[in-house]
Amino acid sequence: MALMTLHQYLAREERENSVPHELTTLLLSVADAAKNIRGKVSQGALAGVLGLAGTENVQGEDQKKLDVISNEIMCTANEPCGMLSGLASEEMTEVLRVSDEYAVGPYLILFDPLDGSSNIDIDAPIGTIFSVLPCPGGKKRDITEADFMQPGINQAAAGYALYGTQTQLVFTLGHGVSAFTLDPSTGVFYLTKENIRIAAETAEFAINCSNQRHWLKPVQQYVGELLDGKKGPRGKNYNMRWIACFVAEVHRILCRGGFFTYPKDDKNPDRPGKLRLMYEANPMSFLIEQAGGKATNGFRRIMEIQPEKIHQRVAVFLGAAEEVDYITRLHQESGLTE
Ligand SMILES: O=P(O)(O)OC[C@H]1O[C@](O)(COP(=O)(O)O)[C@@H](O)[C@@H]1O
Numbered sequence: 001m002a003l004m005t006l007h008q009y010l011a012r013e014e015r016e017n018s019v020p021h022e023l024t025t026l027l028l029s030v031a032d033a034a035k036n037i038r039g040k041v042s043q044g045a046l047a048g049v050l051g052l053a054g055t056e057n058v059q060g061e062d063q064k065k066l067d068v069i070s071n072e073i074m075c076t077a078n079e080p081c082g083m084l085s086g087l088a089s090e091e092m093t094e095v096l097r098v099s100d101e102y103a104v105g106p107y108l109i110l111f112d113p114l115d116g117s118s119n120i121d122i123d124a125p126i127g128t129i130f131s132v133l134p135c136p137g138g139k140k141r142d143i144t145e146a147d148f149m150q151p152g153i154n155q156a157a158a159g160y161a162l163y164g165t166q167t168q169l170v171f172t173l174g175h176g177v178s179a180f181t182l183d184p185s186t187g188v189f190y191l192t193k194e195n196i197r198i199a200a201e202t203a204e205f206a207i208n209c210s211n212q213r214h215w216l217k218p219v220q221q222y223v224g225e226l227l228d229g230k231k232g233p234r235g236k237n238y239n240m241r242w243i244a245c246f247v248a249e250v251h252r253i254l255c256r257g258g259f260f261t262y263p264k265d266d267k268n269p270d271r272p273g274k275l276r277l278m279y280e281a282n283p284m285s286f287l288i289e290q291a292g293g294k295a296t297n298g299f300r301r302i303m304e305i306q307p308e309k310i311h312q313r314v315a316v317f318l319g320a321a322e323e324v325d326y327i328t329r330l331h332q333e334s335g336l337t338e
Pocket residue numbers: 090112114115116117118208244245246247262274
């Protein structure tokens with residue numbers, strides 16, 4: 001049976017789920033950007049894209065050349081598409097208004113152009129994450145950061161591109177999660193999985209254990225219980241994974257279930273977690289919830305958090321519902337507050 005192309009899938013979404021044409025057009029621009037980034041990633045040293053850029057982003061992190069290049073590609077692919085009024089990125093201090101030379105449209109896009117930066121130079125998985133919000137009041141030229149300050153439940157679409165052994169584009173338009181695989185010989189994305197579901201139970205978790213001494217009490221207790229295995233209170237043996245790329249961790253969970261956390265810790269009290277709410281946690285939470293999983297900050301649903309800053313950080317607990325419920329209960333009963 002012939003596989004459905006991304007174009008055919010989006011046409012079907014317009015017909016059967018009343019997805020606006022503006023949104024499917026934007027998705028095609030994102031897919032083009034992902035293909036372009038994949039091209040650079042595949043060439044690696046041959047294209048001179050490895051190593052540091054010699055600059056810092058707004059979070060004070062060293063930018064890799066590929067962070068900067070991917071950001072450029074995401075902007076140049078999406079800004080002219082006519083479906084946007086503004087763009088925001090991990091790699092841009094301020095939000096970007098669509099230039100006067102291009103038409104404006106009814107959406108705002110936020111992205112982490114290159115996720116898993118520490119994996120770039122070692123040829124391990126990396127990705128691009130995106131979130132699409134409606135532009136308040138419809139399309140406009142004079143957007144500000146305030147227009148982006150919407151909770152994740154407002155997202156019209158969200159997803160990621162994974163540059164791994166295969167290139168996958170995985171997204172939700174609010175009607176379940178679908179995954180597309182790029183045929184590198186033709187540059188066409190084909191639908192390879194639909195209606196992805198995450199089992200409520202799992203025996204696999206992901207956390208960066210090198211931060212253990214900094215974790216708060218509920219996370220210490222939770223991971224301690226998992227490590228106690230069958231003889232502990234959870235009564236089963238758990239396996240652990242850490243890929244150091246949020247996209248790859250979420251992809252694994254969408255493929256075979258599991259639980260992921262990047263918790264808040266006491267290393268830096270000003271930083272409630274490492275991951276960013278608006279272009280990492282919200283889009284991934286939308287995907288996870290659409291697949292039947294859960295996503296909280298330890299106290300409440302991530303997608304209900306009212307953002308205050310474009311680059312704000314958040315603690316993330318996501319994946320199998322049973323694990324997310326358990327760790328969330330440990331937080332809620334701990335006497336700690338957000
Ligand atoms: O350094 P650590 O603790 O392994 O961090 C890994 C985490 O940091 C990130 O790489 C942050 O993303 P960026 O590469 O976009 O900054 C996540 O993808 C990943 O979950």
